[in-house]
Structure formats: C-alpha cells, structure tokens
Amino acid sequence: MSPKQQRGEATAAQVLDCALDIYVAQGEAGLTLSAITSASGVSAGSIYHHFGSLQGVALALAQTWLNRLLDELGKALEQTDDARSGVHAVVRAYLGFARLNPDAARLMHSVTADREITAHAHRVRGAQEARLAPIAAWLHAHQASGQLVDLPLPVLESLILGPVTGIVRRWLSVGDIDMEEAARTVPERIWRSVGR
Missing domain, CATH: 1.10.357.10 (Tetracycline Repressor, domain 2)
Incomplete structure (x- = not known):
C-alpha cells in the first residue's frame, strides 16, 4: 500500500471514530458535517472525497x-x-x-x-x-x-x-x-x- 493510500485510510478511520463519538454523545441529530469536521480536523472536501456524503459516513x-x-x-x-x-x-x-x-x-x-x-x-x-x-x-x-x-x-x-x-x-x-x-x-x- 502506498503512503498516499495509508494516509487516506487513516483519514477515513479518523472520521469514522469521530462520527461514532458524536453519534453516541448527540444522536443522529448531532451527526452533522460541521460536527465531524470540527471533531476530526478533516476538511469537508476530504470527507466528501472518502464517503460521498454525510449519509455515506453513516453507512460506512x-x-x-x-x-x-x-x-x-x-x-x-x-x-x-x-x-x-x-x-x-x-x-x-x-x-x-x-x-x-x-x-x-x-x-x-x-x-x-x-x-x-x-x-x-x-x-x-x-x-x-x-x-x-x-x-x-x-x-x-x-x-x-x-x-x-x-x-x-x-x-x-x-x-x-x-x-x-x-x-x-x-x-x-x-x-x-x-x-x-x-x-x-x-x-x-x-x-x-x-x-x-
């Protein structure tokens, strides 16, 4: 796996870890793009690149x-x-x-x-x-x-x-x-x- 692929997987894992924490603390209503970007430090563009949408994050x-x-x-x-x-x-x-x-x-x-x-x-x-x-x-x-x-x-x-x-x-x-x-x-x- 190339370094770029490793970084991409690490970014996706970071987003998913933060999304679970947000879901647990605030429920589905709290699982927003803004909350995920704020908690993970990952840009909205990167989240869309990896998951396609906020629903894509929930599905992943x-x-x-x-x-x-x-x-x-x-x-x-x-x-x-x-x-x-x-x-x-x-x-x-x-x-x-x-x-x-x-x-x-x-x-x-x-x-x-x-x-x-x-x-x-x-x-x-x-x-x-x-x-x-x-x-x-x-x-x-x-x-x-x-x-x-x-x-x-x-x-x-x-x-x-x-x-x-x-x-x-x-x-x-x-x-x-x-x-x-x-x-x-x-x-x-x-x-x-x-x-x-």
Missing part, C-alpha cells in the same frame, strides 16, 4: 462495525466441531460483541443504520460477501449432515440471529435484560428451534 460507520461483528461470528464458528456448539458459539459471540462494544452496537441497531443499510442493501451485502460466505457454507454443511433443519439459508440465519438482535436492541434501549443470563440460556433455546 455501520458497515465497519457490522463487518467486525461478522468477523467475530466467523471466528466463533471456526472453533466449533458440530452444529449445536456452533449455534451456541455464534449466539454468545454476538451477545459478547454487544457487551464489549455498546456504543457501536447502539449505532448498528439504530434507525440510522437500518435506514442506510436498507437503502444500500445490495451494495452492503456485496461488500460483506467475503465474511458471509464462510458462515453460509457452515450452515449449508450442517444442513447437509442433518444437524440443522432444512430451511432456506436466509430463514435459518434469521432464526439464529433474529432473537439475538432483538435481545441486544432491548438491552441497549430498555436495559432490562441480564446479558450474562441471556448468554447462559438463549443459545440452547435457539438451538432447539434450528437443530435436529
């Missing part, structure tokens, strides 16, 4: 953290031998990721992220393909071995991750969920809905 921020989550889920699966332990590991990894990164989890599960990811769903899915392919292959292999129910992969993925997403959203917004208890009890409940 959500994608960055979603990619980190997917990396953690992939690593969790790599350390398992069977479908049951894999489902347990993925659920615990997701809950653990949210507990360790509550600010990023709040953004990832926000209306802001939902709106931007939905608006650019095909592009986002394409950018995540390298991270999603091993997870999909794992699901397919365990379906083929008879350990997971025979459902379309998007449905199976939703049955595994949907409840976890709901738990994380409620924990972030209401705070009435004990995440340690959830990590102990929820993986087996999810396994019962998808395992054979």
